[in-house]
Amino acid sequence: MDIISHLTRTVTPAVLGDDNNPAKKSLLEQFYAIFAARLADQETYNRFANENVARDDQGFYDRVWTDGAHRDQISRELAGAHNVDATASRGLVAMAAPLAYHEIKNLAGTTPVPQFLNDNLSSYQKHIPAWAGAVVPAGMVAAAPAGARISDTTSTAPLQRQEEPKDGSFMKALLPIIGLIILGALAWALLRGCQDNPEPVATPVVTEEQPVEQEQVVVVADVEPASIRLATGEANTLYACRMNVGDEALQNTVMGALSNTFGGEADKCRADVDDNFATDMPAADQLATILPIFSNVPNASMVIKGDEITVNAPDEGVLNKLVSDLQAAVPAMTVVAEGPLDIQNEIEQSVTAAQTAVDNLGENPDPRDVARALSLQVINFELDKAFIPEVNKPLLDRAAQLMKEVPDMELMIIGHTDNQASNAYNMDLSRDRAESVKEYLIAQGVDANKLTTKGMGETDPIADNSTEQGRFRNRRIEFTVYDEATMSGDGISVRDMDTDPDLNPLDSNNDDMMPDADDRTRTTGTANVNMPDPDLNPLDDNNDDVLPDSDDPSRGTALDPNAQ
Structure with missing residues (x-):
């Protein structure tokens, strides 16, 4: 587990934004090691283990190091070692601390954070400078081997200020002799080793093992925690449900728990099953306790990710009780109430996450991974508008380049809204916004047929849709691979039965559930996909549509000649 590499990849872009200053990146890398060493101390961690630490809580840094002199030393030493302004150094570490804390918690999963960090000490200990011994627990700073050169990233100022001992001349006289003795010993050891084992010094064993270890680190670091997002409706029904899991076994476990609580409504839950996500979920065995408590609160939302449960409800009193009830029922989990909506922060974090995901795609990426990465961004259209915000255009430019480079990539762009207007208005607006994204990509050179x-x-x-946060998340653009959209039961009904798969292909209107080339309005139609009898004439007792149903003996081939 390469903790520093993970934090550099996930936290650094969020802290620096467009600033690509290598000195600042190096400063943050060293701070992550010092920060991890501090969190490895159980007493330190216990001070805020039960806190709801916000990702933008810059005061969190002060709670990790309560001694102001230690905080000053950290920012001063980091600034000096990396040639960064001391004030800027303090701002960077204060911004990075809460973000790094959340990432480390996610990496730890069900393992207590101090134990996880102590178990993986070797992955970050080498990054801890010698001067940090005063601000981290004892034993965290690695002892430098005899004769080793001090790291370039370690402040050497204290060494320059040391005075030479009075008997320095005598010691200087001995140094050449000591050096000759050491060299002689090394030469003898090397000769003896060659005689005992004639293999080259750089044995293939070492060179073969190292790449395997690095590959394992990358795989572990790239796996996202499994998660589930739920919302209840007015009558405590299952209003919305999504899960991201690493395999079908975990999907089945979650679906079983959902079915036991919500019955047939569990079928509403859509799952993204992919090896980008973990195959275990800390809360999986406790869903039988969690879900019934949550289901009794109408218009509530809940996100379970890692060892944290985040909940929201429109009534503050109900929300506080929900937090209290869940925490009492599952004390091993951290239960928090969702904070106030910070739209700008949500947008910035989403774009950064999407950019990072695109960075990690590599060559010839899987179209599903591209779609998933692009869906991470929030495209926050203005009210009633379909103009793409400037903040999203650089990422869409990268998407366009990817689509031009990968010949078999065909994406569907799906628009969604909240419920704050009429159904018809929202359908038109969501379609217009999806079309706006498509037109922008075409303008960047993407083949319209893709x-x-x-x-x-x-x-x-x-x-x-009962809280500001929930409505914000429902207003979104999603990308999916077109083949998946046509074949999966993910709520997108696409039927390629003919060039005009209308409910009545003999008339002049297009009233199906899928936009067609001959449909100038691009409407999704007036028919309800959940109607048990979607006839051309639903008032009669026969089933005369062209979409075969189980209760139609003709399997949809017989049309009603009297249909209007």
Whole structure:
């Protein structure tokens, strides 16, 4: 587990933004090691283990190091070692601390953070400078081997200020002799080793093992914790549900718990099953306790990720009780109430996360991974508008380049809204926003045939619509691989039965559930996909549509000649 590499990849872009200053990146890398060493101390960690630490809580740094002199030393030494302004150094570490804390907690999973950091000490100990011994627990700073050169990233100022001992001349006289003795011993050891084992010094064993170890580190660091997002409706029904899991075994475990609590409504839950996500979930065995408590609160939302449960509800009193009840039921988990919506911060973090995901795609990426990465960004359209914000354009430019480089990549762009207007208005708005993204990508050189759009309006929420936070998350653009959209039961109904798969292909209107080339309005139609009898004439007793149903003996081939 290469903790420093993970934090450099996930936290550094969020802290620095567009600033690519190598000195600042190096400063943060060294701070992560010092920070991890501090969190490895159980007493330090216990001070805030039960806190709801916000990702933008810059005061968190002060709670990790309560001694002001230690904080000053850290920022001063880091600034000096990396040639960065001391004030800027203090700001960087204060911003990085809460973000790094959340990432380390996610990496630790069910393992207590101090234990996890102590178990993986070797992955970050080498980054801890010698001067940090005063600000981290004893034994965390690695002892430098005899004769080893001090790291370039370690402040050497204290060494320059040391006075030479009075008997320095005598010691200087001995140094050449000591050096000759050491060299002689090394030469003898090397000769003896060659006689005992004639293999070259650089044996293949070492060179073969090292790449394997590095590959394992990358795989572990890239895996996201499994998660589930839920929302209840007015009558304590399951209003929305999404899960991200690493395999079908975990999916089945979660679905079983959902079915036991919500019955048939558990079928609403959509799952992204991919090896980018973990195959275990700390809360999986406790869902039988968690879900019934949550289901009794109407219009509530809940996100379970790692060892943290985040909940929200429109009533503050109900929300506080929900937090209290869940924490009492599952004390091993951290239960927090979702904080106030900070739109700007949400947008910035989402774009950074998407950029990082795109950075990690590598050559010839899987289109599913591209779609997942692009879906991480929040495209926050203005009210009732479909103009793409400037902040999203650089990422869409990168998406366009990827689509031009990968010939078999075909994406569907899906627009979603909250429920704050009429169904028809929301359907049109979501479609227009998806079309706006498509048009932008085409303008950047993407083949129009590789892009399809879909407007879902308010019909496919991922959160509640009773809170500001929930509505914000429901207003979104999602990307998916077109083949997946046509084949999966993910709420996107696409049927390629003919060039005009209308409910009545003989008339002049396009009233199906899928936009067609001959449909100038790009409408998704007036029919309800959940109707048990979607006939051309639903008032009669026969089933005369062209979409075969189980109760149609003709399997949809017989049309009603009297249908209007």
